Amino acid sequence: MRNNASRGKISLWCSCIGIVLLVGLAVLLLVDILYLEPYTRMGTGPPTPATKAAGVTLAIGGVLFVVIELVAFGCGIVARRTAAGKAGLVISGVLLPLVLGLVGFTFHIVKWSW
Numbered sequence: 001m002r003n004n005a006s007r008g009k010i011s012l013w014c015s016c017i018g019i020v021l022l023v024g025l026a027v028l029l030l031v032d033i034l035y036l037e038p039y040t041r042m043g044t045g046p047p048t049p050a051t052k053a054a055g056v057t058l059a060i061g062g063v064l065f066v067v068i069e070l071v072a073f074g075c076g077i078v079a080r081r082t083a084a085g086k087a088g089l090v091i092s093g094v095l096l097p098l099v100l101g102l103v104g105f106t107f108h109i110v111k112w113s114w
Contacts, residue, residue: 008079011088014072018065018095025061062103069096 069092076089 004079004085005082007075008082008085008088011072011075011079011092012084013088014068014075015088015091015095018069018072018092021061021065021068022095022099025058025065028057028061065099066096069099 072088072092073096076085076092079085080089
């Protein structure tokens, strides 16, 4: 039982970290769009277009978000008899399909707008 309680806490914390990551990425994207110069330096190479730099940031953050939410969902399933496990399961179970559906819909719109 003690092991399930710790997994429930892991599930809840990972779900909360996923929300914070999502909000942080939204703020970062907004700052990138509003204040970034047309070209930026990533490392020591030639200047990179700012949209490409923002795209790389979003891709890495998106993959990290999905991994964290899948960990939260898995730990929530294992610890579903504890309160923290149920909370983490509900948060990740709602947030993960919502965000993945939004990303899929966005890619669908972008594909047809070209």
